[in-house]
Amino acid sequence: MKILITGGAGYIGSHTILEVLEKTSWQVISADNFMRSEPETFGRIKKITKKEINNYDIDLCDLKKTKKIFSENPEIEGVIHFAALKSVPESVTNPELYVHNNIESLKNILACIKEFGVKNFIFSSSCAVYGNIDTLPVNEETPIQKAQSPYAETKQEGEKIIAKFSKENPAIHCISLRYFNPVGAHPSGLIGEAQTGNYGNIVPAITQTAAGIQEQFQVFGNDYKTRDGSCIRDYIHVSDIANAHVLALQFLFGKGNKTNFEIINLGTGNGVTVFETIKAFEKISGRKLNYVIGTRRPGDVEAIYSDSSKAKKLLGWTPKYSIEEMMASAWKWELYRTRENQ
Ligand code: WQD
8 A cells, every 4th residue: 555645744744654654554655845844854754763755856736747746656545635834824924825835736636636546535624724713612514714814715725626526526535634733743752843934833932932942932912802811722742633644544445434525623622722831831841931922913713622523433533642741742852853953
């Protein structure tokens, strides 16, 4: 069995490659042009698994180059499509980049899986598709609201494209996995979120502030209508997310699905505020975080957390890590990376 993982050098892509290599006998190839990742990631995967990953360093917005991956690997039986830009603030300042990159690459991948007879497709989606929700927790039937950022719009549009594609291609089985907030790092501490430029995610911002790389952490607003005034998110360990991808592909390979397009939430179901995330970090690191209260960030939703019972029922998936374990793994990785760069 051979699978293609696009964005394999990325944060969730690299952790999913590790999960595939550690838990299955599948062969993995990657497609990643290092736009938001680093080639060193494959060296880290090799250090952990002793395995080399064959990566196609190509732009998936180039259909001709994307086809080459499939023509050279006719035995691909499944594709997990991670490759996309995913920073909410960056999408607010550069919407055209997000629409072009995230939608063109998806359309090319779908064209290829159709042309080359691939029957199983997993799409990396996001809780951002729900928009500002007032009935929490959200499940897969929760009506989608207006996207709060161009990033979220590309994920909503992506799911619409796949819904239409799956109707037109009943023999191709698709799952859209809606991640809540992936954080943390592989338990080995040898791989994690490679911050290529600061794209604003909370956990790298916390650990890089504590490591002295970032001057000060800013809480983007403490005047929200939540228990402590800061935004609520459903943080989920990246290794739990990676495990869900293996289970989702095994589910499709085992023909467990009743329809050929399933949407599945991946979250813990626990809403955690920004201040509670800071407290969890201070508890596991023994350090006080240097932070200041700033203004709200455009594109942020006030609160969102999941009902992920469908993932448990359909995939047998149960997230394992607590918020403290998520922060501890992120801190371990930051300390490793700081030493690596010395
Ligand atoms: C989380 C909270 C900020 C940084 C992410 C990914 C997106 C998608 C959904 C998909 C917000 C606050 C942050 C900081 C802060 N995941 N914050 N100070 O915006 O929920 O979106 O999850 O895979 O791809 O980007 O995550 O980590 O940017 O922010 O106060 O320096 O932390 O306001 O409330 P977000 P985030």
